[in-house]
């Protein structure tokens with residue numbers, strides 16, 4: 219569209235497939251575009267209930283509400299809010315745009331005096347090499363409209379990685395004061411954690427690897443605290459818990475010799491980031507927590523979202539190669555083997571690899587600290603996106 223005001227109006231559509239990743243990624247992007255580029259972002263979401271887990275102030279019964287400068291709109295079918303086109307439409311992860319939206323794009327295309335919004339499909343993050351060649355390619359639709367594929371990624375030929383401009387300085391400040399982590403733990407209702415204990419956050423899918431590691435952590439020298447929200451990871455530990463899963467509440471903790479399992483409340487994304495900054499090791503999953511663990515500059519294990527025919531292992535391998543590019547082979551080998559064993563649920567192997575983690579921990583931590591700046595390749599996803607729109 220042509221006016222100055224309309225140029226600032228972008229629509230983002232998110233269909234929640236499962237869990238919190240689809241909405242997690244789009245919510246991060248929407249907040250950043252509104253805050254750093256002063257764009258008028260309308261975020262259409264088809265499942266506000268899931269969204270409210272990571273934005274507790276959200277009221278799922280409202281059709282329209284505003285948080286962090288973003289208009290959050292309920293995407294119902296048919297739409298109960300009239301769609302007014304802006305200058306950009308982002309469909310997240312190939313979700314199908316509402317009928318009313320495509321109709322309005324077609325009408326604008328037919329009207330020679332109007333320009334339809336630039337239509338982008340934001341893809342999933344992958345470190346695979348083919349992404350370089352597919353990023354920013356157009357795809358001609360039956361209607362004659364064009365849609366562009368925007369691929370996040372780790373090279374300068376891709377759409378980059380979501381990262382707010384002030385994130386690294388905020389994280390550095392946070393980590394420079396060890397009291398911050400203890401204050402956060404207290405705020406989260408976690409008890410009896412000493413600053414020298416080993417703290418591990420866990421946000422994975424179900425896996426037997428976790429049960430095996432819990433067995434090991436009970437007999438380690440250092441006290442181990444497992445910080446874990448109610449959800450998929452905890453299902454793998456139900457055999458350890460003294461009460462039924464339904465009765466478990468945030469703030470509870472269970473002790474097993476050297477290991478304490480703490481039940482975390484779900485927090486908003488800023489709270490989740492701080493948790494990752496505060497732990498010694500983070501076990502994460504999906505796409506958004508995976509990236510946030512990298513930005514936390516701490517060693518991590520990535521439990522990748524399982525796909526058909528084990529295709530996720532191809533993606534895991536591609537990322538491990540990129541992450542380990544300039545790491546000494548013995549460190550890279552150890553870390554990659556640990557990630558693979560965790561993803562394969564290989565109980566004995568994951569335990570053996572963890573037992574020797576101490577020997578590689580220092581260089582791994584140093585690598586984790588250097589990695590974020592290298593991974594960004596000078597430009598984050600939002601800035602590449604804004605540039606792409608400008609050049610289109």
Ligand SMILES: Cc1cn([C@H]2C[C@H](O)[C@@H](COP(=O)(O)OP(=O)(O)O[C@H]3O[C@@H](C)[C@H](O)[C@@H](O)[C@H]3O)O2)c(=O)[nH]c1=O
Nearest residue numbers: 237238239242272484485486487490504505506507523
């Ligand atoms: C535990 C926790 C998470 N979060 C947020 C962080 C992330 O934005 C979000 C979790 O998203 P993810 O890490 O991406 O994992 P995920 O497993 O939740 O999500 C996804 O993974 C994708 C790969 C799939 O394709 C998606 O369909 C989706 O399943 O939840 C909070 O904000 N507060 C919390 O307390």
